[in-house]
Amino acid sequence: MEQPALRPLTSSERPLASSSSAFACALHMHQPTIPAGPDGALISHLQYMLDHPGEGDNHNAEPFAHCYRRMAELIPELIGEGCEPRIMLDYSGNLLWGATQMGREDITGALRFLACDPQMQRHVEFLGSFWSHAVAPSTPIPDLKLQISAWQHQFAAMFGDEALQRVRGFSPPEMHLPNHPDTLFSFITALRESGYQWLLVQEHSVETLSGSPLSREQCLLPNRLVARNACGEEIAITALIKTQGSDTKLVGQMQPCYEALGLDRLPLGTKTVPALVTQIADGENGGVMMNEFPEAFRQAHRRLRENGNGCIALNGTEYLAQLDAAGIDTSAFPTIQAVGQSRLWEAVGSAPTPAAVQAAIERLQQADPSFAMEGSSWTNDLSWVQGYDNVLEPMQELSARFHARFDPLRDQDPTISRRADYQEALLHLLLLETSCFRYWGQGTWTDYAKEIHRRGMALLEGQSG
Numbered sequence: 026m027e028q029p030a031l032r033p034l035t036s037s038e039r040p041l042a043s044s045s046s047a048f049a050c051a052l053h054m055h056q057p058t059i060p061a062g063p064d065g066a067l068i069s070h071l072q073y074m075l076d077h078p079g080e081g082d083n084h085n086a087e088p089f090a091h092c093y094r095r096m097a098e099l100i101p102e103l104i105g106e107g108c109e110p111r112i113m114l115d116y117s118g119n120l121l122w123g124a125t126q127m128g129r130e131d132i133t134g135a136l137r138f139l140a141c142d143p144q145m146q147r148h149v150e151f152l153g154s155f156w157s158h159a160v161a162p163s164t165p166i167p168d169l170k171l172q173i174s175a176w177q178h179q180f181a182a183m184f185g186d187e188a189l190q191r192v193r194g195f196s197p198p199e200m201h202l203p204n205h206p207d208t209l210f211s212f213i214t215a216l217r218e219s220g221y222q223w224l225l226v227q228e229h230s231v232e233t234l235s236g237s238p239l240s241r242e243q244c245l246l247p248n249r250l251v252a253r254n255a256c257g258e259e260i261a262i263t264a265l266i267k268t269q270g271s272d273t274k275l276v277g278q279m280q281p282c283y284e285a286l287g288l289d290r291l292p293l294g295t296k297t298v299p300a301l302v303t304q305i306a307d308g309e310n311g312g313v314m315m316n317e318f319p320e321a322f323r324q325a326h327r328r329l330r331e332n333g334n335g336c337i338a339l340n341g342t343e344y345l346a347q348l349d350a351a352g353i354d355t356s357a358f359p360t361i362q363a364v365g366q367s368r369l370w371e372a373v374g375s376a377p378t379p380a381a382v383q384a385a386i387e388r389l390q391q392a393d394p395s396f397a398m399e400g401s402s403w404t405n406d407l408s409w410v411q412g413y414d415n416v417l418e419p420m421q422e423l424s425a426r427f428h429a430r431f432d433p434l435r436d437q438d439p440t441i442s443r444r445a446d447y448q449e450a451l452l453h454l455l456l457l458e459t460s461c462f463r464y465w466g467q468g469t470w471t472d473y474a475k476e477i478h479r480r481g482m483a484l485l486e487g488q489s490g
Contacts, residue, residue: 041347044299046288047339048281049265051113051196051225052308054093055158056120057461060476067456069123085315092309093124094135099322100148108326110148111338114139115196115305118156118179119459125183133183140184140191150340151188152196153177153221159458161212162203162399163417165424167432168458169208170215175455177219193222193342196305198460200227200267204363205398206382210254213262223263223345224250225305231264234360236367242291244268245300247345249358253370255382263355265303265341276306277313279325286328286336293348294357299337301344365396419478420457426485427454446484453481 041047062068074086096112103110116136124132139149155161156175164172173195181189195216203209216224228244239248243266250264275281281302288300308314329336339347370377372385389396427450434441441447462474 041299041344041351044335044337045290046285046302046336047299047344048285048302048304048336049111049113049339049341049344050276050279050281051115051152051303051305051341052096052276053115053196053305054120054308055117055198056089056123057158057459058119058123058456059473060480061473065476067452069119069127070461071120071123072127088315089309090129090132092315093120093132095319096149097135097138099319100139100145103323103326104144104148106327106330108330109338110322110326111150111340111343112148112322113150113152113194113196113305113340114308115152115154117154117158117198118176119158119456121179121183137184140180140188146191148340150194150342151180151192152194152225152341153180153192153219154196155198155458157455157459158198158461159455160199160201160460161197162201162205162208164458165421166208166211167428168424168454169212170218171451172455172458173215173219173221175451190220193220194225194265195221195223196225200225200230200305201460202226202230202363204230204365206252206366206369207254207379209252209363210258210260213250213252213260216262217260221262223247223265223341225267225303225341226250226264227267228269230364231266231361232364232367234362234367239266239361242300243359243361245288245302246291246293246298247301247348247355247358248361249355250361250363252363253366253377255377255379257377261355261360263345263358264361265301265344267303267305273306273311273314275304277311277318277321279318279321280304282325282329282336282338286332288336294353296351296353298348298351298353301339303341365398368396369398419474423454423457423478423481423485426482427451430485450481450484453477453484457481 056069056071058067059070059073060067061073071086071089074083074089078084078086096114100110100112121136139145140151153173154176155164155172156179157172159168159172161169177189177192180192203212213224228239231248231250232238233243245266248264248266249261251259251261253259281304285300285302288302290297291300306314326338329338368389369382369385372389373381386398430450431441431447457474457477462470
């Protein structure tokens with residue numbers, strides 16, 4: 026499958042030819058949906074925080090809400106000062122749905138302005154994601170496309186089809202990249218089929234084809250991520266590399282900007298291009314993001330205004346589109362693969378089959394218990410699988426029951442996804458796959474998962490065509 030040509034989001038007054046370096050910052054925003062409203066209704070966790078201000082950090086509900094809308098204030102302010110600000114925004118479908126459900130027009134209106142205003146399109150890029158903040162490696166393969174499609178439907182319903190067409194990059198929740206051959210192949214296939222042209226990946230979740238970590242210089246260039254399934258089929262997508270570190274201070278204090286100021290152009294193919302520092306952080310969590318980020322964002326862009334064109338802020342698609350316009354084809358990008366692939370394919374040999382891949386994985390794990398096919402995320406000290414059978418097994422069960430119920434009916438009824446019973450069951454399936462039900466540990470959050478599973482199974486039991 027050939028990668029589609031990139032089309033610029035808007036024209037740019039700052040061609041890469043006159044720039045030495047650039048940086049691209051993204052803000053990730055998410056609030057899960059939980060069965061904790063009146064009579065167990067599904068509500069946004071943001072609503073729960075507002076309703077229970079005395080619990081934990083719930084007093085941060087309104088500061089969080091302000092974080093979700095504040096770029097609609099910061100970007101026009103900086104434009105008015107003669108700056109050229111850039112920001113990429115990653116909002117989970119849960120959060121978008123929840124803000125709509127809550128009637129928070131202050132949030133949805135601000136996002137509509139950022140997504141649809143012609144001037145804002147030059148400065149703001151929205152990134153796609155999974156609807157319910159699922160982590161890809163442990164999401165059932167048939168549900169990867171459902172998560173992607175649900176987010177696209179949510180975004181289009183709120184901001185229109187034209188705004189959706191401008192969403193070219195994808196931000197995987199928790200920066201969690203699958204490294205099992207079949208899961209990664211299915212994930213990238215689903216992205217490509219859904220129109221995505223590039224993917225944001227964590228530095229230590231990928232490796233070179235020889236199995237070595239990426240060099241610092243390679244992390245500052247676009248790469249070509251190749252996935253190979255157990256039958257030997259291959260597919261690729263452009264990847265921008267998020268450098269190591271998950272601390273929100275990196276973006277909260279605009280470290281990518283100041284790092285980029287000290288960089289120069291790098292060779293790519295037969296040409297040189299500006300080094301690109303790419304980083305993403307939660308847009309609301311922690312005191313740095315809530316309190317320090319706005320002024321740091323202002324100061325960084327004001328410094329760039331005084332710096333001339335040496336270092337510039339760019340968004341991901343803007344950067345890649347300008348490389349394409351300069352005649353740099355994706356074939357010139359360095360090729361990478363998911364971490365652990367080199368060892369796996371060496372163990373499999375020259376004739377890959379599903380049985381050979383599974384046998385190789387088992388041999389490698391017996392020889393080295395640290396070898397894993399669970400993927401890699403922003404942190405290596407947290408497993409999304411170990412100790413969570415009480416969430417994963419019900420998730421697998423609900424997914425299997427959903428597909429057994431509806432997949433055979435697709436040929437008979439192509440409009441099945443519009444049916445109320447399908448949509449209700451799908452909602453519970455997607456919600457059960459939310460990462461928060463594992464991230465926050467055993468207890469209340471796993472109880473939420475059990476309740477969503479119970480309701481989903483009840484919806485599917487006894488239904489007939």
